[in-house]
Amino acid sequence: MPERRYLIASAVVVLLLALLPLGGSRYAVDVATEVLIYVLFALSLNVLIGFTGNVSFGHAAYFAIGGYACAILLTTYGWPLLFALPAAVVLAGMVAAVVGYFCVRLTQIYFAMLTLAFAMLVWGIAFKWKEVTGGDDGFTGIKLPAMLAHHTSYFYFTLAVVAAGIAALWVICHSAFGLTLIAVRENSVRTGFIGVDTRRMRWAAFTVAGTFGGLAGALFGMYHRGMYIENAYWTESAQVLIMVLLGGIYSFVGPIIGAAVLYLLQVFTNQYTTYWPTVLGLILLVIVLALPDGLIGLVARVRAYRKAWQRT
Amino acid sequence: MLRPMLRIGGLWKAFAGFVATRDVSLDLAAGETHAVIGPNGAGKTTFFNLITGHLRPDRGSVSFEGRDLVGLPPQKIVRLGIARSFQRINIYPRLSVFENVQVALIAHERQQWNLFRPGRSLHREGTLELLELVGLAREAAETAGELSYGKQKQLELAIALASQPRLLLLDEPTAGMSPQETAETIASVRDIVKARGLTLLFTEHDMAVVFGIAERISVLHHGVIIASGRPDAVRNDPEVRRVYLGEHGHG
Numbered sequence: 001m002p003e004r005r006y007l008i009a010s011a012v013v014v015l016l017l018a019l020l021p022l023g024g025s026r027y028a029v030d031v032a033t034e035v036l037i038y039v040l041f042a043l044s045l046n047v048l049i050g051f052t053g054n055v056s057f058g059h060a061a062y063f064a065i066g067g068y069a070c071a072i073l074l075t076t077y078g079w080p081l082l083f084a085l086p087a088a089v090v091l092a093g094m095v096a097a098v099v100g101y102f103c104v105r106l107t108q109i110y111f112a113m114l115t116l117a118f119a120m121l122v123w124g125i126a127f128k129w130k131e132v133t134g135g136d137d138g139f140t141g142i143k144l145p146a147m148l149a150h151h152t153s154y155f156y157f158t159l160a161v162v163a164a165g166i167a168a169l170w171v172i173c174h175s176a177f178g179l180t181l182i183a184v185r186e187n188s189v190r191t192g193f194i195g196v197d198t199r200r201m202r203w204a205a206f207t208v209a210g211t212f213g214g215l216a217g218a219l220f221g222m223y224h225r226g227m228y229i230e231n232a233y234w235t236e237s238a239q240v241l242i243m244v245l246l247g248g249i250y251s252f253v254g255p256i257i258g259a260a261v262l263y264l265l266q267v268f269t270n271q272y273t274t275y276w277p278t279v280l281g282l283i284l285l286v287i288v289l290a291l292p293d294g295l296i297g298l299v300a301r302v303r304a305y306r307k308a309w310q311r312t
Numbered sequence: 313m314l315r316p317m318l319r320i321g322g323l324w325k326a327f328a329g330f331v332a333t334r335d336v337s338l339d340l341a342a343g344e345t346h347a348v349i350g351p352n353g354a355g356k357t358t359f360f361n362l363i364t365g366h367l368r369p370d371r372g373s374v375s376f377e378g379r380d381l382v383g384l385p386p387q388k389i390v391r392l393g394i395a396r397s398f399q400r401i402n403i404y405p406r407l408s409v410f411e412n413v414q415v416a417l418i419a420h421e422r423q424q425w426n427l428f429r430p431g432r433s434l435h436r437e438g439t440l441e442l443l444e445l446v447g448l449a450r451e452a453a454e455t456a457g458e459l460s461y462g463k464q465k466q467l468e469l470a471i472a473l474a475s476q477p478r479l480l481l482l483d484e485p486t487a488g489m490s491p492q493e494t495a496e497t498i499a500s501v502r503d504i505v506k507a508r509g510l511t512l513l514f515t516e517h518d519m520a521v522v523f524g525i526a527e528r529i530s531v532l533h534h535g536v537i538i539a540s541g542r543p544d545a546v547r548n549d550p551e552v553r554r555v556y557l558g559e560h561g562h563g
Binding site: 171174175178179180190192195196197198201204 | 364366385386387390391395396402403404405406407411414415416418419420422423424425426427428429430431432434471474475
């Protein structure tokens with residue numbers, strides 16, 4: 001079980017977020033909705049990166065599959081949300097299982113390149129399969145249930161789904177399975193010699209990551225009432241990767257902070273300049289050179305300094 | 313000898329033309345303590361890697377309790393009851409001492425597929441028992457990589473024991489240890505092997521260690537077993553004296 005203070009802190013955060021729409025700012029609610037979606041997306045990727053030690057350059061593929069599938073099922077086929085959303089998530093997970101089956105045969109840069117290759121394939125399908133996905137016009141006009149049509153009610157829906165998703169990921173990452181993933185990351189050879197099929201563990205982590213990535217994508221598409229091929233492009237994979245790195249890969253909450261900070265920085269930067277990619281590059285430089293453990297690592301370091309300071 | 317627990321026949325392994333293991337055959341009876349000695353580069357570690365699935369032999373057979381091991385991956389061989397340590401320490405240096413053993417117990421109980429039970433609450437007693445057994449209970453909360461060299465070796469022994477093996481393979485269990493650490497480690501290994509009724513196959517370069525605990529000794533030289541038998545017989549074997557003991561000035 002999580003420690004009590006974490007549970008209380010999480011409950012307080014959820015409660016504060018739930019109070020946000022009372023402030024009356026539509027803008028704040030919209031930003032918060034999107035931040036929540038990216039938080040879930042980043043956390044899903046970290047199952048693979050932080051816990052299993054496998055860097056994926058193609059995580060946007062599952063985000064896009066979840067988003068497109070949910071959009072198509074809701075709109076083209078008129079499925080109710082209750083079925084369309086789970087089906088989209090399961091589909092994203094199934095594609096991740098198939099792709100992962102091949103990717104986990106490789107490690108390190110070869111693994112990363114293969115995830116990128118499959119993601120480009122997904123992008124290509126979204127681009128070319130015009131009659132189903134809308135091609136480069138995007139898939140627009142997603143039909144949402146009337147209940148969720150208002151931006152405030154969609155915010156509450158997102159808050160509930162993301163909170164449940166984070167809770168599920170928390171349980172998975174701290175389970176016996178999660179601890180074994182850490183063992184695979186730390187020493188794959190030794191983990192084989194304690195009786196674990198490390199390739200299957202990595203495969204499972206890949207599938208879990210893709211499933212929750214698909215959930216984030218489905219929320220994203222419905223929020224924007226549309227999915228676009230850019231959502232499947234490699235830059236989207238790079239952005240979520242940077243979110244994870246910025247927050248810190250070796251802690252569960254790191255990517256939550258990374259996703260929120262990066263998204264808010266982007267919103268802020270876009271108000272003043274169109275050079276967001278330049279700013280993103282600078283952020284990446286700072287992470288690589290000064291923050292190898294991300295913002296979470298920085299917090300830990302500052303704490304250690306303060307303790308040392310107090311002692312002298 | 314009864315039907316041997318481990319039966320190795322005609323094992324060959326070459327790396328780019330260099331033959332590391334040349335037609336090695338060896339039978340190991342259940343309950344036996346058997347040492348494989350030989351100078352550096354004799355092929356001891358390769359031999360272990362061939363048995364445990366870390367390497368695949370070019371030719372030859374390895375069978376354990378009647379089951380063929382050739383071609384099985386390490387994790388399957390561990391599950392059959394063979395655990396090992398490595399000459400170059402192979403632990404989880406960034407995890408705590410406690411977690412190092414805990415995760416091995418989780419794997420042994422096949423709980424790595426449990427996505428719901430909190431990992432850190434599992435096998436707390438079993439982990440402590442094993443740490444006590446190897447004398448590391450006080451270091452449980454420390455980071456494994458920060459332990460002394462000798463203690464890291466003991467930790468690896470605890471990890472291997474967590475798999476509940478019937479056959480334990482230790483690759484140079486005292487390499488790099490001080491004489492005092494060596495004596496302690498050997499005493500502890502001997503007690504554990506006796507108490508758990510394990511079969512032990514180990515490689516070693518320290519002669520005092522070998523003649524102190526091995527019931528049978530095989531001498532590996534240039535990938536070939538040149539002698540195998542009781543310690544006295546091996547010690548007095550002229551070939552062994554010439555190629556091995558003589559070179560080192562022992563015996």
